[in-house]
Amino acid sequence: VVWMRHHGRTLKRDLESGLARAAEETGGLSAALLAAIAVGREGAETVLFLYGIVAENAGGGWVDLMLGAALGAGLAVVTAVLFMKGSRLLPQRVFFRISEVLLLLLASGLLVSGLEGFINMEWLPPLVEPVWDSGALLQDDGLLGTFAGYRARPALSILGLWVLYWIGTLWLLRAPRRSA
Template sequence: MLATYVIGLREGLEAALIVGIIAAFLRRQGRMDALRLVWVGVSVAVALCAGVAVTLQVISAELPTRAQEGLETVVAVLAVCMVTTMILWMRRHARALKGELERAAAWALEHGSAYAMVGMAFLAVLREGSETAVFLLAVLQQPGVRAITAGGGVIAGLVTAVVIGWGIYRGGVRLNLTRFFRATGVVLVLVAAGLVMSALHTAHEAGWLNAGQSQPIDIAWLVRPGTPIAALATGVLGLQPHPALAEIVGWCCYVLPMLAVVLRQPRRPATTPRVAPEVSATS
């Protein structure tokens, strides 16, 4: 599934970039002792993220129906907040990410604290992995989404991110972060907007939202179960055959400003031309 693939790729690559840059810096400095600790920290973070995903799924499955709808609403809102923060943060910091991390790593080494870099790598993987778990659970709760397909998409995205991160670590891959995060940001905005619709729908099912439940449009002709278009419209955009007015308003209120932010070109200085950054493990 495209939505979960992009989630896995985007979240995985953010963690892979941070870990890859830190690991490459330590390798250049000859600090293999600290590098081994970084890999240990990454492994522990991955295990903790897997535990978060399993725990969320078990809790959701054991709740009664109305409580499940309430939990699905909370998870969807949390996922939307996470992805929005991620998009805005990366849009601001993508250009300077490599330099900021290397300055922090150099400061840590100068002050004899390699554990600071281990902590950065650990927290990066833990944060992105936890966000992936929450986001995946929110997507899986949408109607018409198959667990096997969605899970396969996330795994494929994570594998792609790890391959790119390894290439950055080895110094053989250069990546234009500004363009990459703008392109994936557009897809994630659409996915998050679908989660907004899903949250408003489950909030009504849980008895939390009763306003705006009229159904002004019928798009059953587009979202026909079993068709590729329906799979794309439902799985990626979160569209349903008979969306409620509140869901339509919520979708538009999220998509329009977020797409404007993501697609807006960054300001360029009047005197000094600026080239979009490329990140690699080599200086």
């Protein structure tokens, strides 16, 4: 996200010129190979992501997993179609800002899940558990808990590292660009 924020302005131009140069030099073979590798990498990433979900929910939820995967694939296709048509309702800059926020929220959720695993394996002390209990207001088994890492009864170590994640992330995103 930080890299894209700093390089996003020139990325399209750089990719197009590099692709044209590669097509001239190799007749398009290198571009086709690069596209195949990129598609394979994305597929492997999807498999690893879904495996992580299955491992976290061991013992059930296959229907939910498949439904979620199908819904995600469908939304990806719809997003790609809308993006390629150049929707005037959602400019590319806004689209990428929304994607950036969603990726950062997802990363914070993955951080919380990983830290909970460390606490369960006793590799990380919880320090104080729970710091508070907001379960009466909002449970953590919904979308916010799954996607963004919200916990109704957080351990102090998770809360502290989550806050450090957001401080570091916001600092990196606000840091001025250095010229090369």
